[in-house]
Amino acid sequence: MxxxxxxxxxxxxxxxxxxxxxxxxxxxxxxxxxxxxxxxxxxxxxxxxDARARSLRKARTGTIGVLVSDVRNPFFAEIAYAVERRALRAGMATLVCNADESVDQQDRYLDLLVSQRVDAMVVAPQGDGSGSLQEVLGLGIPIVFVDRTLASGGTGVPSITSDNRTGLREAVTHLAGLGHRRVGLVAGPHETSTGRERLRAYRDAAAAAGLDPDPALVVQGDFQQASGAAGARRLLDLADPPTAVVAADSLMTLGALSVLRERGVAVGADVSLVGYDDLPAFALATPSLTVVAHDPARMGALAADAVRDLLAGRAATSTVLPTHLVVRGSTGPARRPA
Amino acid sequence: MxxxxxxxxxxxxxxxxxxxxxxxxxxxxxxxxxxxxxxxxxxxxxxxxDARARSLRKARTGTIGVLVSDVRNPFFAEIAYAVERRALRAGMATLVCNADESVDQQDRYLDLLVSQRVDAMVVAPQGDGSGSLQEVLGLGIPIVFVDRTLASGGTGVPSITSDNRTGLREAVTHLAGLGHRRVGLVAGPHETSTGRERLRAYRDAAAAAGLDPDPALVVQGDFQQASGAAGARRLLDLADPPTAVVAADSLMTLGALSVLRERGVAVGADVSLVGYDDLPAFALATPSLTVVAHDPARMGALAADAVRDLLAGRAATSTVLPTHLVVRGSTGPARRPA
DNA sequence: CGTTTCCATGGAAACGGTTACACGGCACGA
DNA sequence: TCGTGCCGTGTAACCGTTTCCATGGAAACG
Structure with missing residues (x-):
């Protein structure tokens, strides 16, 4: 046949x-x-x-690759969705890939996208660009970074990120204003720019507010739910546990929240919690969560626009979207230690 | 260059x-x-x-298409992720598409997948198969349905679904056992097999338990969050509102929950709520949600296996995965009307 | 009426790989 | 020594499309 x-x-x-x-x-x-x-x-x-045959002859494939960490993270799902929607409107197909927060897997997918000859890529990069990424950048394929960038800054790659520092600073300042002196952070991986920036913002804000600089208050996570739970456990098990906790992404927020509940801690009273990303479910928790909010749909749309610009030969502009603190019920006055 | x-x-x-x-x-x-x-x-x-050139000569493209309704729905995100993971292990790339619960968009993507000559597709079908879908089925491309099937049953397409009836029956029976007589349903669209089956199971179980058969207790939703909210509002605004509500998918559950909270209704006391899909966030709500649970990761993995079988020329088996009710705090004894 | 212009058309060369087929060289057994 | 067979290699056809170029006819113009 x-x-x-x-x-x-x-x-x-x-x-x-x-x-x-x-x-x-x-x-x-x-x-x-x-x-x-x-x-x-x-x-x-x-x-x-046959699109393959057509694209073999023409210069373009009409395909763009979207390489995010994990579509199961609603934040990235939203980004992927937004890019795809915009791309479809321009008649382009989207190849969505999950790097799974692993550089190896990211490299594998980069290879795949290159061999599929995608016209452009939207990437939330892992690591320091030492692997395939650097190589792929040299290939001249239009690339836009989204959410994250590379450690080695000036790569000339346009990026759509959000202002990680402001949101986190607001969170720490807010907690300090409520009288908290020991604020814990479940941090993201060092391999990501977002992980590093949020950690740095936490440290700066904590220092500025004169909070307890105890390094034990920072625990390392990997942006996955389980690590959020593990981090929260470590913090609660400290001899002198924090009275407030900030989680550096949505899945870790979920994990931390589950531990607080499992231990019967009254969120917002015994321990305050600031989450990251404003998932619909976060507003519905009881108490509803105070979060650092940003706008993944907008990020995806802007990334798609940037890709369109690059493909049209225009320069694409990098954008840093604002983040802001949404204060709800999960943060309250610090309880004085007995 | x-x-x-x-x-x-x-x-x-x-x-x-x-x-x-x-x-x-x-x-x-x-x-x-x-x-x-x-x-x-x-x-x-x-x-x-160049993968295109290679695939032009060889029979295969090494690509499979995954067409779900909406990756922003964690349920489908999980399915897409599972398929992709399994596919990558077999050295295949995955094209993820969002039909957005629209037959038109589904048709557009079907066209796209066909023209990309994907080796196989995993589809959560919309509608009755009247559009491109029927046509595509005739093309002989291996297809596996996931989560949903077509109204026109015997298409010979293997499918990985879950047992919509049991879960919903258990939910209704559970509520009846708690003394509820007026149980509302925020139903899914008629255009989907899951919407139809869950509605039918609700009706059968309600009849069997001798519940109030008032048709006003069933409101129509479209599997999106906003429709869950609208549906819940309509139910609460009835002259004789239900004492318990069942939502037929996760996003509508979220919508319904937001309305209950916005109106200050005590979930589990004033009104009981049964959600659909066991999202991590649902267990963390207060009260934690009683839900009909099923297993999207397993569905995706089985769908990928079925695709593998089809591609290997073997017959693929259809599977109906079990669903079950997870009883938590959002369902309680019916409050006697004053 | 002759020449120029334009337009619809067909032949054939790309695009970047894989693979059927033929071929030459070598080792082997008779 | 002479087939026989195997193995590594090269030539060229092919996959399905687009597009360059040449061509022939009709229309337009002088």
């Missing part, structure tokens, strides 16, 4: 493949009569053009 | 393209000496094989 090709269409329509191709791609120089017959033949045979 | 082709590699290595190709694809009939030189040339030039 060989699939039907443009040759079959041309034969049935009684024209050459060249003419058939012209009709199919809307070339103006075609007579109404051949247009009509080709279209009839297409309908008759159920012809479906 | 033309990209480097296998011809360049062959030239540099001093062999023919045939030999270069053989080395690259691991063909046994190659001498150590040419292997070595070709590999050196590849490294030297930074050669990246």
């Amino acid at each position: 060989r699939s039907v090709t443009i040759r079959d269409v041309a034969a049935l329509a009684g024209v050459s493949v060249a003419t058939a191709s012209r009709v199919l791609s809307g070339h103006p120089a075609t007579s109404p009569s051949s247009r009509e017959r080709v279209e009839a033949a297409v309908a008759d045979l159920g012809y479906r053009p | 033309r990209s480097v082709t296998i011809r360049d590699v062959a030239a540099l290595a001093g062999v023919s393209v045939a030999t270069a190709s053989r080395v690259l694809s691991g063909h046994p009939a190659t001498s150590p000496s040419s292997r070595e030189r070709v590999e050196a040339a590849v490294a030297d030039l930074g050669y990246r094989p």
